[in-house]
Amino acid sequence: xxxxxxxxxxxxxxxxxxxxxxxxxxxxxxxxxxxxxxxxxxxxxxxxxxxxxxxxxxxxxxxxxxxxxxxxxxxxxxxxxxxxxxxxxxxxxxxxxxxxxxxxxxxxxxxxxxxxxxxxxxxxxxxxxxxxxxxxxxxxxxx
Amino acid sequence: xxxxxxxxxxxxxxxxxxxxxxxxxxxxxxxxxxxxxxxxxxxxxxxxxxxxxxxxxxxxxxxxxxxxxxxxxxxxxxxxxxxxxxxxxxxxxxxxxxxxxxxxxxxxxxxxxxxxxxxxxxxxxxxxxxxxxxxxxxxxxxx
DNA sequence: GTAACAGTAACTGTTACTGTTACATAATAA
DNA sequence: TTATTATGTAACAGTAACAGTTACTGTTAC
Numbered sequence: 174x175x176x177x178x179x180x181x182x183x184x185x186x187x188x189x190x191x192x193x194x195x196x197x198x199x200x201x202x203x204x205x206x207x208x209x210x211x212x213x214x215x216x217x218x219x220x221x222x223x224x225x226x227x228x229x230x231x232x233x234x235x236x237x238x239x240x241x242x243x244x245x246x247x248x249x250x251x252x253x254x255x256x257x258x259x260x261x262x263x264x265x266x267x268x269x270x271x272x273x274x275x276x277x278x279x280x281x282x283x284x285x286x287x288x289x290x291x292x293x294x295x296x297x298x299x300x301x302x303x304x305x306x307x308x309x310x311x312x313x314x315x316x
Numbered sequence: 317x318x319x320x321x322x323x324x325x326x327x328x329x330x331x332x333x334x335x336x337x338x339x340x341x342x343x344x345x346x347x348x349x350x351x352x353x354x355x356x357x358x359x360x361x362x363x364x365x366x367x368x369x370x371x372x373x374x375x376x377x378x379x380x381x382x383x384x385x386x387x388x389x390x391x392x393x394x395x396x397x398x399x400x401x402x403x404x405x406x407x408x409x410x411x412x413x414x415x416x417x418x419x420x421x422x423x424x425x426x427x428x429x430x431x432x433x434x435x436x437x438x439x440x441x442x443x444x445x446x447x448x449x450x451x452x453x454x455x456x457x458x459x
Numbered sequence: 460g461t462a463a464c465a466g467t468a469a470c471t472g473t474t475a476c477t478g479t480t481a482c483a484t485a486a487t488a489a
Numbered sequence: 490t491t492a493t494t495a496t497g498t499a500a501c502a503g504t505a506a507c508a509g510t511t512a513c514t515g516t517t518a519c
Contacts, residue, residue, distance in 0.1 A: 179410040179508085182427050186410070189426075190419045200464065207420040209412050211509060216465065233517020234463045249430065267322040267329065269352050276333045276455055277350040283332075283454040284325050287392065287445060294437045302430060311426040312419055323476090343495065354478060359496065376486025379495045 180256045183208055184218050185307070188252065191228065192244040192308045198237045218256070225255035244305035253299050264288040323399045326351055327361050328450070331395065334371065335387040335451045341380045361399070368398035387448035396442050407431040 186208050191199055201219065205212040219238065222228045229241040240247065266284045271277035329351050334342055344362065348355040362381065365371045372384040383390065409427045414420035 179408050181407060182410040182423075185427060186413070186419070186423045189423065193419050202464080207414050207417040208410065209414050209420065210410075211511095212464090213467085213511080214509065216467080217508095220466075230465060231517080232463095232465055232515075235518060236464045236516085238465085264324060265322050267325040267351065267353075270329070271350050271352050274350040276329070276336050277352065279455050280325075280329045280332065283450055284328060286454075287450075291438055291441050294441050295434055298434050298437050307426055307430075311429075312422050345495080354480095355495090356480080356498085357478070359498080360477095363497075373496065374486080375484075375494095375496055377494045378487060379485085381496090 180218055180221075181253060183210065183215070184222060184252050184256045185249065185304070187215065187218065187222065188227065188240065188244075188247060188304045189308050189312065191238060191240050192304050193312055195239070198235070200236065200238065204238070221255050221258065222252075225251065225258075227251060227255060240304075244308065245303055247304045248300045249302045249304075250296050250300040252304075253296070264291065323361055323364075324396060326353065326358070327365060327395050327399045328392065328447070330358065330361065330365065331370065331383065331387075331390060331447045332451050332455065334381060334383050335447050336455055338382070341378070343379065343381065347381070364398050364401065365395075368394065368401075370394060370398060383447075387451065388446055390447045391443045392445045392447075393439050393443040395447075396439070407434065 187204055190204055190207055194203075201212045201215045204215045208215060219228060219230065223230065223241075226241055227247055228238060230236065230238045264284070266281050266288065268281050270280050330347055333347055333350055337346075344355045344358045347358045351358060362371060362373065366373065366384075369384055370390055371381055373379065373381045407427070409424050409431065411424050413423050
């Protein structure tokens with residue numbers, strides 16, 4: 174990934190929680206307890222998910238957070254793109270190579286090609302897993 | 317990836333250079349010029365490649381760096397493992413979830429399963445590309 | 460108006476990497 | 490043997506990105 178952040182992990186956690194607790198009322202404090210993190214940190218990640226149209230929240234006393242789409246229609250690729258928005262690239266190319274060198278002048282292009290292919294396989298893999306399937310097979314199914 | 321370093325990119329660059337210049341004498345200074353980096357930075361990456369058995373170097377006045385294996389037998393997966401040695405994991409799992417929560421208690425395990433699968437596809441993809449093929453098709457072939 | 464909770468800004472500490480200097484070590488050549 | 494050349498390696502500063510946290514603003518229900 175671009176960075177080693179846990180934001181993707183926490184984002185998946187949030188979405189699974191919302192699906193699991195779809196009948197109940199979920200707050201950022203409740204999520205923070207489940208994730209074991211600060212409510213503000215949860216809200217920071219929520220912002221990205223909201224922006225990506227994956228969750229929606231209401232304000233006020235009885236505020237609640239819920240999925241904005243069916244869990245069957247939210248894939249991990251959606252989550253990946255929402256959280257890695259800034260640096261979706263798994264690898265970083267060193268671009269400032271020596272243009273006068275036969276090797277240096279071609280490396281960035283070469284690496285770009287490799288990375289694009291790898292990136293595709295990652296995204297393809299992620300697009301095959303939905304929040305629904307995670308909750309159904311991994312949380313409700315087990316116990 | 318684990319981190320956003322360019323070490324993998326530079327490592328591939330180094331290996332391609334060595335293959336391309338296999339008839340000539342390659343020094344860390346020459347590599348530094350091609351990569352456009354500091355010789356010490358090159359040597360820092362070289363250390364990992366040496367440790368992984370991908371390159372070998374001699375000391376002294378006529379010191380030289382060369383591939384320790386045939387370029388046809390060095391895949392990008394070898395390079396990936398050599399440079400990402402410390403954190404070979406593409407994703408980071410948030411492990412300290414709430415064990416008392418039905419969702420929190422299962423998330424680390426769930427995510428681990430997903431990440432393992434993704435990691436496999438990445439490594440599978442990387443294992444299909446050799447330094448030889450990169451140099452042949454991307455450097456010598458083009459011009 | 461008060462309470463509850465999301466939205467958000469701001470600050471700190473930590474980690475990891477890059478860039479760099481400097482020096483020890485080894486091998487060649489004179 | 491000595492000077493030279495280049496690798497091996499330690500050490501340090503600067504930078505960027507996160508994680509953790511506090512605190513404030515804005516909105517809704519009662």
